[in-house]
Amino acid sequence: QQKVQQSPESLSVPEGGMASLNCTSSDRNFQYFWWYRQHSGEGPKALMSIFSDGDKKEGRFTAHLNKASLHVSLHIRDSQPSDSALYFCAASERSNYAQGLTFGLGTRVSVFP
Amino acid sequence: GPKVLQIPSHQIIDMGQMVTLNCDPVSNHLYFYWYKQILGQQMEFLVNFYNGKVMEKSKLFKDQFSVERPDGSYFTLKIQPTALEDSAVYFCASSSGLGGREQYFGPGTRLTVL
Numbered sequence: 001q002q003k004v005q006q007s008p009e010s011l012s013v014p015e016g017g018m019a020s021l022n023c024t025s026s027d028r029n030f031q032y033f034w035w036y037r038q039h040s041g042e043g044p045k046a047l048m049s050i051f052s053d054g055d056k057k058e059g060r061f062t063a064h065l066n067k068a069s070l071h072v073s074l075h076i077r078d079s080q081p082s083d084s085a086l087y088f089c090a091a092s093e094r095s096n097y098a099q100g101l102t103f104g105l106g107t108r109v110s111v112f113p
Numbered sequence: 114g115p116k117v118l119q120i121p122s123h124q125i126i127d128m129g130q131m132v133t134l135n136c137d138p139v140s141n142h143l144y145f146y147w148y149k150q151i152l153g154q155q156m157e158f159l160v161n162f163y164n165g166k167v168m169e170k171s172k173l174f175k176d177q178f179s180v181e182r183p184d185g186s187y188f189t190l191k192i193q194p195t196a197l198e199d200s201a202v203y204f205c206a207s208s209s210g211l212g213g214r215e216q217y218f219g220p221g222t223r224l225t226v227l
Contacts, residue, residue: 002155034215043117043204043218044156088156100146100158100169101216 003027006089006104013083013111019076021107023089026070030091033065033072034101038086047074047087079111115139117219119205120187125225131193134222136205138188145188146206146216147180149173156204162188192224200226 006023013019023033032051036044050056050063050072057063062075076083086108090101118137126132138145144163150156160170162180177196182188188207192199202223206216 004155036218041220043119043206043220045218046215049215100148100161100171102158103148103156105155 001026002104003030003102004089004091004104006107008107009105010108011110013076013079013109015079015081015111015113017079017111019079019083019109019111021074021076021087021089021109023072023074023104024070025072025091027091027102028070029093030070030102031094032092033063034090035061035063035072035074036088036090036103038088038106040085044088076109079109081111081113084109084111115217117205117207117217119219119222121222122220123223123225125227126195128197128226129194131191132195132224134190134203134205134224135187136189136219138205138207139209139217142207142209142217144208144210145180145182146208147190148204148206148218149201150204150221151201159190195226197226200224
């Protein structure tokens with residue numbers, strides 16, 4: 001079983017609409033959660049991190065973490081065509097050295113005019 | 114923003130040959146990583162590297178794999194000998210610190226083993 005599971009696999013959103021992505025971890029050792037975005041032909045780029053319970057907002061992006069259920073979500077407000085990309089949830093354990101990230105399979109977001 | 118470069122972007126080699134993938138990390142970063150992504154599958158951590166040493170490696174980091182960063186030059190992943198199952202996109206990443214610091218990823222090297 002994958003340690004980081006994402007849903008849905010794909011999502012179509014009208015321009016200006018809201019996109020909601022979900023991520024659930026099965027490993028209670030994970031303390032750090034990241035959302036990464038990858039455009040075609042590029043490497044993943046970090047959108048935001050969330051380490052504490054509750055909401056974290058950065059511009060049009062809002063992440064929510066519930067540590068009890070190990071559920072993380074990402075909401076994209078006022079979606080733009082440039083938001084069309086593959087979105088990854090990634091997690092790592094709290095540690096005293098830089099750890100490798102565990103990624104989900106990703107959610108492909110398509111924003112249509 | 115900070116950029117990680119990877120050379121080459123594509124590499125095609127015959128099974129059993131050696132291949133070296135090169136990564137130019139962000140200039141002031143100290144921690145370096147390799148990830149492997151097979152088409153349609155999740156990106157998986159291979160290894161991380163700090164101060165000239167492997168800090169952590171996954172079960173995917175086979176004995177045929179090695180990493181180094183001689184004299185602060187490229188951070189490299191060497192596979193010798195290659196196998197068909199090594200065909201994948203390999204991503205290099207770097208970060209400035211521990212735990213929750215952002216990892217910056219390169220664009221990847223697509224390796225095809227024939």
